[in-house]
Amino acid sequence: MGMTRINGQQQHLIETTDRGLAYGDGVFRTLQVQQGVLLLWQWQWQRLCHDAQRLQLPLPEEAWLQQEIALASADIERASVKIILTRGSGPRGYAIPNTPHTQCILQANPWAGYPAGWYQHGVALYPCQLQLARQPRLAGIKHLNRLEQVLARSEWHDPQWQDGLLCDSEGWVIETCMANIWLCEGGQWVTPRLSHSGVAGAVRSWWIDQLAQAGQTAVEADISHERLLAADEVWLCNSLLGLAPVAAIGQQTWSSWLQGRYWQQVYEHFLVSSSTMLSPR
Secondary structure (H helix, E strand, O other): OOOOEEOEEEEEOOOOOOOHHHHHHEEEEEEEEEOOEEEEEEHHHHHHHHHHHHOOOOOOOOHHHHHHHHHHHOOOOEEEEEEEEEOOOOOOOOOOOOOOEEEEEEEEEEEOOOHHHHHHHHEEEEEEEEOOOOOOOOOOOOOOOOHHHHHHHHOOOOOOOOOEEEEEEOEEEEEOOOOEEEEEOOEEEEEEEOOOOOEOOOHHHHHHHHHHHOOOOOOOOOEHHHHHHHOOOOOOOEEEOEEEEEEEEEEEEHHHHHHOOOOHHHHHHHHHHHHHHEEEO
8 A cells, every 4th residue: 555645744645736637837856765775866856956946946855855755655665756846825816926835745656666677678668659749948847748658658558668759849859758768879878858748867967977977978969869869879778677678669670789789888887886876764
């Protein structure tokens, strides 16, 4: 059984006037909690602060939020926790209230995981027809309006596809329905530029920092569909999935990652570095 806590209390109901419900006015993050520790907390908190600042959304204190996550996941050995921050209730109209009261909703559930085959055989991506809108003011933010992802995910029902590839209205590769994308090109790590659309995930930020510590540079670039298909390897990352290789996009397939030239290097580093990603409650 999962648990929901709202503003420091165990409950399940929100006001119908909540701006998160009415307008998608808020942000969220999802993370793993394993045996009392928060994975990637440093990067999760950084991204949460960045997104809230962009939306002029007051944040709760970090220590209080960590304590609330601890309470929500206390009886779950391995949990997925979703943090939702909304601007709270307000009067009719789009105008931001003069004194907004951020509402904090925490949902903790037992870890469901992903099939082992995703990591052993790779993920197949469906090439979605939906195009992500370009809006620099919202680019990179994990805001509550996920209608683009909902519509994109409705494009396929065949279980041969595990996720969907998303491009923006200019045709640039941005992300998948649920993850960030990385390309390996002759030993160079490349990820889509997210200055006009897309979500900047915590694992994406973590890997950029890991490369910097190793004296390497992560290239953020406008990536065409043709460039994506020509890459040596492609892989995905998000906070629940971790890292997974891409085996196919539409009819294009990859097998080079099976030899482990780049993929195994990244995945092993992810596992070895797990201690640096854990923060005590």
